[in-house]
Amino acid sequence: MAVSYLYYVLLLALNVPLLLAKEVVYDFNVTWVTANPDGLADRKVVGINGQWPLPVIEVDKGDQLVVKMYNGLGDKSTSIHFHGMYQNGTNEMDGASMATQCPVPPGSSITYNFTVNQNGTYWYHCHTDYCYPDGYRQALIVHDNNSYFADQYEEEFTVTLSDWYHDLAEDIKPEFMSLYNPSGAEPIPNSWLFNDTINTSLSVKPNTTYLLRLANIAAFTAQYFYIEDHTLTIVEIDGVYTEPTPADILYVAVAQRYSVLFTTKSTADKNYPIVTVVDSTLLDTITPDLQLNSTNWLEYDASAPHLQANITVSESDSLVPFDDGTLVPHDHEPLLETPDLSINVAVIMDNLDNGKGYAFLNNISYTTPKVPTLYTVMSAGALATDATVYGDFTHTKVLGHNDVVEIILNNQDSGSHPFHLHGHVFQVVDRYPPMGADFYEYADATDAIAFDPSNHTAFPAYPPRRDTIVVPPMGYVVLRFRADNPGVWLFHCHIDWHLMQGLAMTFVEAPLLMQDRLTIPQDHFAACEAAGVADKGNAAANTEDYLDLRGQNVQPGWIPDGFTTRGIVSMVFTVLSAFLGMGAIVLYGLSDLKFAGRGDTAQVAVEPAAARDETRGEYQD
Template sequence: MAIIPHTALWAAIVLLFSTLCTAKTVTYDFNVTWVTANPDGLMERKVIGVNNQWPLPVIEVEKGDQLVVNMHNGLGDKNASIHFHGMYQNGTNEMDGPIMVTQCPIPPGADFVYNFTVNQNGTYWYHCHADYCYPDGYRQALIVHDTESYFYDQYEEEFTVTVSDWYHELVEGIAPDFLSVYNPTGAEPIPQAFLFNDTLNTNLVVKPNTTYLIRLINIGAFVAQYFYIEDHTFTIVEIDGIYTEPTEADTLYIAIAQRYAILLTTKNTTDKNYPIVTVADSALLDTIPSDLRLNLTNWLEYNADADHPQAVMTVDDATDLVPYDDFTLTPYDKMPLLPEPDYTLELSVNMEILGNGEGYALLNNISYTAAKVPTIFSVMSSGSLATNELVYGEFTHPIVLEHNDVVQVILNNNDGGSHPFHLHGHAFQVIDRTPSYGASFYSYVDGDPVPYNASNHTAFPAYPARRDTFVLPPQGHFVIRFVADNPGVWMFHCHIDWHLSQGLGMLFIEAPTQMQERLNIPQNHYDVCKTGGIPSEGNAAANTMDYLDLKGQNTQVGWLPGGFTARGVVALVFSCVSAVIGIAFLVVYGLSDLKFKGREEEGMGEGGKVGGKGVGKATVMEASRENSGEEVK
């Protein structure tokens, strides 16, 4: 047994008591309600607010605090939850928030209590983790202040900046057209606007020759954004809650769910104001409407009376911007490369049309489909069978991890789009990625996918960057490592909300035996399940008698019959639509003919006219075109 020197022991005791004395309970009461807002000035719409207000409140705590959020679902027509994005929830897996994973959906009228200790620091956010929910405005920053950070005494003031895409229609209205036979390619809905702190034309008011901490969070649902400030550089000090070695940069690429903290020292002048520029990554958009503004100008305001100029774009396309490569950042704690993995998982991303003609996303040919019982409850009720992956169903794509194993995940992208993957419960080391940022980031799109080759790769970094959300390049790959030291059920998924709705996710069931020993799920969580009519025990099929019998489990949509292609599906769909329209034409024409003959026999017409108005093919054809969406001329 190691001997602890008296001085070290006393230091540890003093630190413990200091933490206990300064830690406090921070409580927020959230009544989640519908409100109206018009953040881009183009359309007023319903959004999800808190306590009848929107934007939502920023949650602010200090490291070591107990955070309590008393949530009431006052929406009336929608389930809800809260995921505290980036919080490891070590020992409190039940507070993580994704519905049908670590809790039941919170139905309208129900109450739920989130209660956990914040034992980390940095820049985070919170959002709804129910189906089609957070793009309707249910998302905001969560800041953990840390007076012991290495840069705490280097800045005078801090700002929190969120960037996001914005839709004018409720997500529940957009979704049916997205997952549809009429959208077999799975083209994501195009936003109507992009926001900066949930609005436009914002000033960050600064003083000359002063250093500020700026926290940057992409709280959108789909589109990554570039960020820079004209004629300024800054110093990166944090990514996703992980402090980094101070690194100078001038441009960042912030994918969905990613966060940065930067130190910015202002100029020693007040003669002008400088554009803060955010530019949407247009490579993610299938089409770019003529009225969609991809680049926004907000301002670093030195002088309120001076001009506020619009940004001058110096490149033809946003993909020509070269951001700082987060792969090359070094953690401030210099945590070394983890040892060779105990468990390696190789995954491939594919976007496919399944048997219903709709586009889905798959990892190793599985499109994530939630179980009938939240997976955490299957763990807690399955006894010694908890280590058997079969308990959790085939289509939740469950992987059981041994406690404290070093886990390596190889993720290959067979898709031409990028995917920001997020791992709940952990920050992971990023040890390999191809291609890199910059012009080469999209260089593989027109070629063949390049999977990871274990026998032919560059040397892994000695001190790899760590974060909880990392971008999988188009048709490229990345490799990550983490230690399975946090017992719980953790999602690993693409954070583009449209892609998660298509099934681009899976579950890690980490140390289920230790989960049963350590977790203490509050009765309130079981009550919410009962209120919503959702079982809280049993396997993925809600079978409590035989946990290895999955009869009746939720399943993904079946595969297309052999030989069908995307083009074939489209042709088949529109052939069927045309056939239906053709039959409708025949029926309408036939009925009109019978009606005409009946009236002619009564002596009410001559030459094919009734009451002086023609009843012929033109009218029927116009109706046919209207039904098919074709323009009527």
């Protein structure tokens, strides 16, 4: 009898997590609303259920998250990517348009449904046509009452950092991806927000420890973060618990997250600035009205003064952030063994023969296929293991199940890049220069410092793990992960303008296992039909011969040898001007015949001018 009772108790204990898990449902009607978060300009933003800022998604570890999204925008397709969610066994719920699903057109719906078997600080955002700069982004928090620090704090805050543009992304794109911007200078934000507002406070009590969850949900810029006269103790990065590590200043790149503990002062006689400073090295131009440093407050006493932080933009150059490459994961997962596959790619920014600036990994600028890559996997049969079927410009690598994969990412660009991997965290095995005072040491160098596998510092025994890492200017990172999650996973720079330029590649992981294990829901196929996007076939939507890529989407051509970027731009304008000039002569000649003897030739001068403007507009598009 005692044995039976003990057996019953053990079964009950083992099932406690299952009994506590719940289904968390969000109904999202995605529509345009008007907002003015910086107080400088009203603008259209993407709202949910008529509101902006968007709701923070909150679940407990083990919950089933269900998000039912209806696209009520009227003029744009959309999707939701749950950034940092592994989607183990639910790759179809990753939300990346033309990678794991079709874009959801106006008037259509889609349901995301997956179990959250992880913990920490994440966020969600649109992953269709560069729409999250229009406000479609917010935090996603996975609570874990069993974390090693759960009993060390009394309350928690979530803080999002973001850059803010007064123009819609659709209006910014033609100027950014333009013949008139051959250098690829990124659009400069109009302001920066703290929890989607400015000049705000976090109310605290003396002698109390808090957990602060910090997420950079910006489209472009990294920011330095600190709280005056308070020490931060890092306990999590990108959903991975770390050994508790003190830090004074954090560098939070786009898409990165930190959780930190801090303890308040013993008295409530003053309020303390929470300081954020934009990494100005990312900006090509800084206008006098641009406010790069912002002050919000740790508020002990609402009636006490809320003083601005004593920092100027020029002083921001002296900010030395904590090096996240030195963190140790709390679980002490050891360095992964010798890789089964090493992928060596270089970040390159260059122009193509249309005069516009593009981004490349090696010589490939990511170009979307005509069929979502996941749907190609599911319809290609045995050919799914052949990277050919995914197209020449999705830059696809096929990974074997449970392979140890190494990514050597050499940056040949003078700017830094925050790279994100869907479906995984990776070990940060090496980075040079390290984060800190010398991070921008080689930004102005003529030659990049490439990783040398035969000559490098010792790799850490327990490398930090995260899903987004900053690659130094003209430097490199070395990453490793185990391919234990069958799916289609993008690896891309999370500066949205750089993704627009093509700075991405695709990993297709264990495609035959995907065919056995994954099921794409009917409403996902219905979104494809409504959008007019093929849901089977190779990258060219060819279902007859998966190795025939004729008709696939391609990147523009390369500039011919011997031409510089300036030369090709000059040539384009010269040819354009020549055609316009010849057109003007022809029009003038015809007008002489048409209006001969009428003394009415003043109208002729209007025609070429109108034709010239129209031609320019067509070329820009």
